[in-house]
């Protein structure tokens with residue numbers, strides 16, 4: 001039976017995240033730049049000769065039935081008649097509720113890998129539409145490159161992103177995204193930026209993360225991580241938290257920050273990448 005092993009589900013950073021308004025249905029209008037990293041989860045797929053979808057390993061805190069990889073596989077199966085099943089193994093490296101998009105990226109990798117293995121024949125746009133049913137960040141990971149996102153996060157425009165090393169700090173807490181979006185303290189009136197103003201200016205810490213102040217108040221470890229990393233450069237929270245990142249001038253600078261973090265913080269370095277590693281698996285419509 002066909003199989004695909006060591007499929008990357010890369011992490012993302014939100015280089016900035018502006019909340020510019022709120023829709024009548026409660027969803028927030030935002031502007032953000034998604035940056036892909038060369039670090040993330042690893043997924044393994046084996047096609048089955050029956051139609052069952054199984055996650056074959058234990059993932060602490062995520063029951064099989066609620067796992068986004070299982071839900072993504074079922075969604076694709078339901079979209080195209082006659083598809084077989086799959087065994088899926090998830091090597092989790094990204095923290096949950098970290099703002100790194102781990103669950104969303106796992107879902108996107110599952111849709112892309114199984115679309116290929118099952119020869120389901122869906123195009124990129126169709127996979128992105130399926131992905132949006134699973135979460136706001138899933139379409140970005142299928143999109144294939146770094147992106148400026150608007151609307152509720154589904155309107156994507158390709159951008160270069162940053163070609164540099166990043167240090168990422170894991171504060172050790174899990175931030176539930178709805179807790180930040182629901183907070184009365186969240187500001188929702190940042191003036192919209194133009195994508196043209198963003199390009200080139202990013203190295204000088206363009207923009208801000210509007211969710212950062214709320215997350216730091218609700219989860220003090222997030223505030224401590226920002227203060228600590230801010231001693232070395234421009235430190236910012238990604239997504240709704242909890243993780244905090246800093247762009248570095250060189251790999252040596254990243255290594256120096258990691259050495260200083262040793263024994264104090266869980267931290268790692270990753271390089272910004274321009275393309276999703278599975279982008280070549282898809283046919284575009």
Ligand SMILES: C[C@](O)(CO)[C@H](O)COP(=O)(O)OP(=O)(O)OC[C@H]1O[C@@H](n2ccc(N)nc2=O)[C@H](O)[C@@H]1O
Pocket residue numbers: 014017026027028029030032099104134135136137138151152153177178181239240
């Ligand atoms: C903050 C970001 O991480 C930025 O990358 C994402 O927009 C959030 O993505 P996510 O964690 O995949 O979130 P989802 O599972 O889609 O939504 C969780 C909840 O967040 C709120 N939500 C989400 C996206 C959005 N534009 N406005 C919202 O108000 C909704 O209450 C939703 O029920």
Ligand SMILES: Nc1ncnc2c1ncn2[C@@H]1O[C@H](COP(=O)(O)OP(=O)(O)OP(=O)(O)O)[C@@H](O)[C@H]1O
Pocket residue numbers: 061062066067068069090094095096097098099100101102103104106107137175177239240241242
């Ligand atoms: N495969 C999966 N990996 C991680 N979380 C999953 C997965 N499947 C379901 N979940 C659920 O999704 C929740 C959010 O996890 P995730 O790691 O995507 O958060 P996040 O990094 O904050 O994402 P985002 O940046 O999109 O807000 C988890 O707490 C977990 O309950």
